[in-house]
Amino acid sequence: MTKVFSLIFLTALIGLSSCTKDPIKDLTTEDSLVYITNRDTSANYKAYKTFSVVDSVTVIENNRRGAALLEIDRDVLTRIISNMKSMGYVQVTPDQKPDLGINVSWITNSQINVTTMPSYWGGYGYGYGYGFGYPSYYQYYQTSESYWHVSMVDFKNPNTVDKTFKVVWDAQIRGSGIGSREFVNTMIDSIYAQSGYLKK
């Protein structure tokens, strides 16, 4: 009889565990988008006046790095520029020594976290010869999916001791619609909308 009961419970356990539901199966593409922004509370954003944006998107994929300027990349860069301008910043070229540098990356299938990220930024073309330093409070969710990463680097106040630039703001955009041009405006507008402290 014990064997019969054990069999009944085992069958039930397998049956019950197979009923597991996917809670986000019905999530729309737009609702799947997640915007994560980090700020440096010690930064005085009102002190920055000018900015420059990279001319292409850095693509980081499984520890390999390259640059891309597809239509969606162009859309993203253009929308970032318009948002920066509407917040009161003035766009300048890199050789005009901008106060802020905006870098945009598309990261795929990577286990990179922010602490190892500076090694990917050496090619940033502003001619200062500095690496980038991330404050220790940066934390990210770990997944293997692709995501957009936008960072704002302080070129106005370089750390001359360890030769780094400080990232004073960054944003991640994750979700199932991030590769679609349809959502570019929504995505970029959202990361700026939730960062009202950037406004001059």
Add this chain to the structure above:
Amino acid sequence: MKKVLFVALFAALFSTVQAQDAPKLYTLPSPFERYTHFLATARMSGAAPVGSFSNSFIDKASLRNFSISIEWVLRNSPLSVGAELGTSYFQKRLPRALYVSGNETLSAVQTRSFTQNPLQLFVNYHFLNKSSMIQPYAQLSGGISIADYSLYYGTLVEQKQKVAPAYGIGLGSKFLFKKDGSLGADVRVKYEGTTFKYGYIDNGTSTINASVGLFYRWW
């Protein structure tokens, strides 16, 4: 005189017949009263979160709850003991909102879900005897629950699986379809709790479950 003898004889014969009729088979106690027997019950239930579980995590009721139990109904005792294995699932979705933590701001549609598979031992106290068509009972249970906490921000998930102590107290009744039959229905209202604590759930989980079920008993 003949009349008196006839009446006496008739009365004697009648009483004899009555005496032979007395141990009728259907007056014997049911085998379910005479022997310890087994009872298997399958239930489905509606469950509503209560207390801090409802206030801080999910306040939406659920119909995705099932269980099976095996029970030993003891002879000459109002008690039965058994084990019950169940599953319950709760889910709630919140519209897009900003979540600020330190220097980080996160904007997302949040989906919360909580699954638990309790495995509990229980004792039932029956208020009426085992041949009664209606058998109300009170139940006390205790065991473990294999709990799965999921907090989705869009498609990003924070999950925690944990085995937590579980307990419950309930009132119910069995309804036999046929006197001394093997099949019946079971209706029960039960408070169930676990000591699971993680994330938004800071004081365990509490639910009120109302279930209907079918049982089969044998000896």
